[in-house]
Amino acid sequence: MNKILVATEKPFAKAAVEGIRQIIEKAGYEMALLENYTLKSELMAAAADADAIIIRSDIVDKDVMDAAKQLKIVVRAGAGYDNIDLETATQHGVVAMNTPGQNSNAVAELAIGMMVLAARNNFNGTSGSELKGKKLGLHAYGYVGKAVATIAKGFGMDVYAFDPFVAKEKMEAEGIKPVADAPELYTTCQYVSLHMPANAQTKKSINFELLSKMPKGATLINTARKEVVDEEGLTQMFTERPDFKYVSDVEPDNKSLIAEKFSGRFFFTPKKIGAQTSEANNNAGLAAARQIVSFFKTGDKTFQVNK
Numbered sequence: 375m376n377k378i379l380v381a382t383e384k385p386f387a388k389a390a391v392e393g394i395r396q397i398i399e400k401a402g403y404e405m406a407l408l409e410n411y412t413l414k415s416e417l418m419a420a421a422a423d424a425d426a427i428i429i430r431s432d433i434v435d436k437d438v439m440d441a442a443k444q445l446k447i448v449v450r451a452g453a454g455y456d457n458i459d460l461e462t463a464t465q466h467g468v469v470a471m472n473t474p475g476q477n478s479n480a481v482a483e484l485a486i487g488m489m490v491l492a493a494r495n496n497f498n499g500t501s502g503s504e505l506k507g508k509k510l511g512l513h514a515y516g517y518v519g520k521a522v523a524t525i526a527k528g529f530g531m532d533v534y535a536f537d538p539f540v541a542k543e544k545m546e547a548e549g550i551k552p553v554a555d556a557p558e559l560y561t562t563c564q565y566v567s568l569h570m571p572a573n574a575q576t577k578k579s580i581n582f583e584l585l586s587k588m589p590k591g592a593t594l595i596n597t598a599r600k601e602v603v604d605e606e607g608l609t610q611m612f613t614e615r616p617d618f619k620y621v622s623d624v625e626p627d628n629k630s631l632i633a634e635k636f637s638g639r640f641f642f643t644p645k646k647i648g649a650q651t652s653e654a655n656n657n658a659g660l661a662a663a664r665q666i667v668s669f670f671k672t673g674d675k676t677f678q679v680n681k
């Protein structure tokens with residue numbers, strides 16, 4: 375009988391776990407649950423006899439895959455799969471998947487929420503500003519970027535986007551103004567929201583050169599990954615541009631320096647919470663379980679990311 379391990383250092387909502395269990399057991403498989411763990415060794419031990427693993431931002435590296443001798447498939451219940459060692463997965467013949475789009479509304483709502491927070495001076499009671507009529511730049515236009523655009527248009531924002539992988543015509547058809555490159559996006563928009571994956575091309579790509587192009591009242595919103603921002607450039611931007619604000623879903627490594635010097639101009643969630651809603655947990659968790667069942671029953675590899 376296939377054993378499917380749900381390994382979540384940051385647990386899903388209870389109802390989502392029960393939904394995952396039902397899908398797995400209905401298919402005739404067994405579910406194991408490892409939540410709130412702190413050590414990699416705990417994940418390695420739990421993975422030892424698993425045929426499949428469902429994870430969130432949990433790190434599945436070579437050690438974990440070496441320990442998981444029965445493993446055939448690992449599914450990241452979410453979008454970004456920078457936490458899976460894809461090369462080792464391929465070498466071990468393990469299929470890696472994500473569940474694209476399933477948690478994007480939750481992340482988009484947080485991006486907009488943090489934008490409002492910044493515009494209203496962290497709700498400190500002083501006079502802030504409105505989003506209506508302001509220019510919002512989406513740096514990458516995937517599922518989350520698109521969901522942010524939909525809500526931002528409701529606020530009356532003027533939405534621009536840069537994404538080298540999305541056709542201009544598609545953006546235009548969806549009421550978005552495409553720009554030719556990242557510098558143009560940052561030059562045009564007072565608000566810029568990041569929605570790209572973390573990879574070799576994007577890590578540290580949001581640097582001072584780009585940020586310093588932003589117009590007065592610049593606000594950067596990061597619900598992507600902290601790694602895409604060059605933290606030296608970020609500090610320089612805070613220093614040279616007293617109008618600049620940064621709101622981010624997850625603290626940067628230089629959080630204490632920012633907190634000490636640039637009080638009132640930032641907000642950081644203590645833990646990544648973009649996808650931490652019961653709806654997103656349900657959508658992504660259940661999709662992951664269904665993808666695993668379908669893979670075992672029919673060999674379906676839709677959403678495989680290591681090919």
Ligand code: 3PG
Binds near residue numbers: 430431648649
């Ligand atoms: C994602 O890549 O799907 C989001 O960053 C959510 O991550 P999480 O499942 O760890 O909350």
